[in-house]
Amino acid sequence: MTARLIGMGKIKTYRNQKIRDSARGKECLMKLPGCCGGTESTIWSHYRGEAGGKGMSLKADDLCGAYACTHCDAIYDGQKMIPNGIERVDVWLAWHNAHIQSIVILHADGVLK
Numbered sequence: 001m002t003a004r005l006i007g008m009g010k011i012k013t014y015r016n017q018k019i020r021d022s023a024r025g026k027e028c029l030m031k032l033p034g035c036c037g038g039t040e041s042t043i044w045s046h047y048r049g050e051a052g053g054k055g056m057s058l059k060a061d062d063l064c065g066a067y068a069c070t071h072c073d074a075i076y077d078g079q080k081m082i083p084n085g086i087e088r089v090d091v092w093l094a095w096h097n098a099h100i101q102s103i104v105i106l107h108a109d110g111v112l113k
């Protein structure tokens, strides 16, 4: 499988089951209004832009993800309406902050070395 990165041609998409599995038991880090809270529905939310290697029917690299509950991920993905009082840019900022926190946690937990 290949990923299309802007200006970088085709490169191999990075997949790591341990990263995806690490979402089990983690708290959502996006915390948008209406967030599920807790750890029950937390998933590894993949980046939705092309810079993360996302293609027509291809998810972004597993490195390009964040711990998010299904509610927050659905808002980020556009499947759910953006809650009143915030805008699309707030959703993207929340995802990017969650991504940075998630990468730090992955390293601290020894998933990324």
Ligand SMILES: [Zn+2]
Pocket: 028, 029, 030, 031, 032, 035, 036, 037, 068, 069, 070, 071, 072, 073
């Ligand atoms: Zn959430």
